[in-house]
Amino acid sequence: MSADLTPLAPGDLLFETTVTVDRARLVRYAGASGDFNPIHWNERFARAVGLDGVIAHGMLTMGIAAGVLEEWVGDPGRIVSYATRFSRPVPVPDPGEAELTVTGTVGAVNEDGTVRVDLGVTCNGRGVLAKAQALIAVAHAPLLPVR
């Protein structure tokens, strides 16, 4: 590890972006992941099990946050660990879409050349992931905060 981590300090905001999710996206993720639980695509079924309607796969929300993180990291293979709790469901209306706000901040700069990025994902102003953290193995190029 010869990375220059000096530009990064805990608390630095690395990225903030919004991503929209509609029902078609849920169907696409169901097919890609093999998770066909009907609460993610069938309104009638979702209501029958006590939900207010169709909700996004927690793993889709986690995956979307990873996609945003990757843009900052550059090489997805550098993400060595990634964990979260699912604190609230993401309702996906039809017609319409859910809007997710994804942020990443530096959680820790470690001596072993890894950086912990703390991810935040909110929907309608409320957190839907909790303790979402990824560990990045910084290879050669320095990674810079956006501001």
Place this chain on the structure above:
Amino acid sequence: MTETTPTPTSANDALVGSSYPPTERYLVSGVKIAEFAAATGAASPLHFDQEAARRAGYRDVVAPPTFAVVVAQRAEASYIDDPAAGIDFSRVVHAEESFRHHRPIVAGDVLSTTVHVESITHRGGISMVTTRSEVVDGEGRPVSTVLSTLAVRGEGA
């Protein structure tokens, strides 16, 4: 919150510490990696372009960091669908997920996954069931460790 006292779920504590036979081997295709990346909005060319992946030092296109869920959930199903597990899947929500990658997954990998029942805890009519899926390659070398926790609601919880 209701006044009803929730009844415990039937999640079977006796299975903690046990594991299930490895899943059938799963050949990771570049097409599947691209499909998964597109579904999650991961735009890196390393997911889609073999040449770009090779220039970055990989044998082939690289999977997104949550791709291992594809094989982990197949392995978890052998436990969750086991009648002895006592889990009513219609009362399950996903509570936690964690990936530790021993190396990145790339197209051409042949993966095999073994699910272990890591822990089961009960509180207030909800059972938290944690599985650990160990993903290995064709030579048996570790690729990813995936922890998944499901919250199983009892009646009234």
